[in-house]
Amino acid sequence: MDIQHLSVPEITAQYTYKTWSFQKGWKPLHVVDGEGCYFIDASGKRYLDFSGQLMCMHLGYKNEAMIRSIEEQARKLSFIGPGFATDVRAELTKELLQVMPKGLEKFFFATSGTEANEAAFKIARMYTGKTKIIARYRSYHGSTMGSIAATSDPRRWAMEPAGKIPGVIFAPEVNCYRCPIKHSYPECDVACADYIEHMIENESDVAAVLVEPIVGTNGILIPPKEYMPRLREICDRHNVL
The missing domain is CATH 3.40.640.10 (Type I PLP-dependent aspartate aminotransferase-like (Major domain))
Structure with a gap:
């Protein structure tokens, strides 16, 4: 089959895996955009995202403050190994120390x-x-x-x-x-x-x-x-x- 003639949902279902579900018969919704607390499918229909996707979109889609922060950090230093010290790591540590209970003073930063x-x-x-x-x-x-x-x-x-x-x-x-x-x-x-x-x-x-x-x-x-x-x-x- 010529993959160029398949739709985005067809390519997704046929050539990628879905998590936590049977694969057979999967017909994924084609999502193209998001704004605030809504995501939007290819037909323009808006969906109120009650769960924040995997409970990780609480600041909303197209949050300008988040976009600016990501862009600024990417332009400065997009990645460095965990064995190095960075300004942003130190700043986050200082913020956490202001709110964490006494005794919780050592942090491991993870991605999930x-x-x-x-x-x-x-x-x-x-x-x-x-x-x-x-x-x-x-x-x-x-x-x-x-x-x-x-x-x-x-x-x-x-x-x-x-x-x-x-x-x-x-x-x-x-x-x-x-x-x-x-x-x-x-x-x-x-x-x-x-x-x-x-x-x-x-x-x-x-x-x-x-x-x-x-x-x-x-x-x-x-x-x-x-x-x-x-x-x-x-x-x-x-x-x-």
Whole structure:
């Protein structure tokens, strides 16, 4: 087939992969533009982008301040390895130090959440000398071998066992609407957090507990106000990050 006679959606579907989906029958929407909180298809139809694409377009399309910043930096220094010091890296560090809690004073700059989580696994294991990571069901942490291992939704299943790293175990998610351990809040006294302590005590070798403060792609699950402080106390008590 002469690729020159194919449309943009046909080329995309036939010669590239879509993520997190079956490939057969894929008919991608041809998007040509974006402005503010809208993206626009080839027919001119505008779509209100409620999700900010992959939760990364919160400043909107064609944000002039962002465009100017990208252009200025590209004209000055488009890339330099992480072993060098740069003005922009130092400026961002100073801004972060103004807002981060006391004690959080060392930063690793990554290009994605997946990359950040991969680095967190390595740091936790090197710092503690332990190996296991406790994640929760109904969670999403990325698509690489480490982060997908900590992702507990159906997207992980196709990667098992060869496509993920070992050493991740799962605890019940915090879901007061449909509690996975059949309790009711507030009478439960946040039993789902105590369950994680039970796991730490009986698993041994736990380096870290990985949680989303508010679960995103698996249901917008908001924990009760006691949950995160309780989890912090449990981890501190057992020398777990």
